[in-house]
Amino acid sequence: MIAESETPDERDARRAHAGKSSGETYAATLRQLAPDCVIDIVQPADDDAPAYAPEDLLRYDAVFLTGSPLHVYDDTPAVRRQLAFMRAVFAAGTPSFGSCAGLQIAVVAAGGRVRKMPDRMEAGIARRIVATAAGRSHPLLADRPGTWDAAAIHGDEVEQLPDGATLLATNPVTRVQAVEIRYDRGIFWGVQYHPELALGEIAIALRRQADDLVAAGLAESDRHVEAQADLIEALHREPDQRAHRWRLGVDGELADEERRRREIVNFLAALPALDRRPAGAVAPAG
Known part of the structure; x- marks a missing residue:
């Protein structure tokens, strides 16, 4: 199952710019990695979504939570519905994976906190991500090097992890870059960055949020945002082009599609070993 946290208007806007909703992007990625998989896409945040x-959720092998413009700290009906859905996922014990807002939803559903990033954003490329001591031996980050870059765009971040969470990766901009959460009967693996996205989609997102990037001081003007988006789009078209990698200061961990998706690949590989906790397991406090 893929759970979209976008509202209908946001899904339509993303399709108009990128050709797919966030859930449709996830589905396309999963079908490339596991061609025989059967996927249901749901929209738990929608007004007419079932409870x-x-x-x-027991019949699903896994649940994936997408990114979106959702601000999990806003007390809105859409946020409350999304959090109720995630708590049902935890209660079912179905293993789950999420990126960006998907990570933040899982954090808050399990008792943690998310906030607007103070006076900054992380946009385009999350630089110098490193595994923690726990992350270096965790299967989510298997085969990642000592430090890596990843596709990212977000203005919110995890402020406090819930009980039952293990920090797996961090960087100088955003402390929580990767995490495991064990809550109720469930286990969640998530990242703040976007292993599911093509670099062309990151370029589109930068252009759509140009005003926010200028306001955050990441660019001096829309023209500078466009120039950065053009570079990322060029790398999308020619990932092996050494000149594009040099101009962006990246290596194959970001440029190569297979390596960029490593966390999703690792989650899929680990699914048979992710034991569901027994019925009646007590949820951590908070």
């Missing part, structure tokens, strides 16, 4: 009970 999912834990037993509704």
Whole structure:
């Protein structure tokens, strides 16, 4: 199952710019990695979304939570519905994976906190991500080098992890870059960056958020945002082009599609070993 946190208007806007909603992007990525998989896409944040009970989720091998413009600290009906859905996922014990807002939803559903990033954003490329001591031996980050860059665009971040969470990776801009959360019967693996996205989609996102990037001081003008987006788009078209990598200061961890998706690949490989906790397991406090 893929759970979109975008509202209908946001899904339509993303399709108009990128050709797919966030859930449709995830589905395309998963079908490339696991061609025989069967996927249901749901929209738990929508006004007319059904209320999912834990037993509704038991038949799924995994649940994926997408990114979106959702601000998890806003007390809105859409946020409350998304959090209720994630708590049902935890109660079902179905393993789950999320990126960006998907990570933040899981954090808050399990008792943690998310905030607007103070006076900054992380946009285009998350630089110098490093695994923590726990992350260096964690299967989510298997085969990642000592430090790596990843596709990212976000203005919110995890402020406090919940009980039952293990920080797996960090960088100088955003402390929580990768995490495991064990809550109720469930286990969640997530990242603040976007292993599911093509670099062309990151370029589109930069152009769409040009005003925010200028306001955050990451660019002096829309023209500078456009120039950076053009470089990322060029790398998307020619990932092996050494000149593009040099101009962006990146290597194959970002440029190569297979390596960029490593966390999703690792999660899929680990699914058979992710034991569901027994019924009646007590949720951590908070």
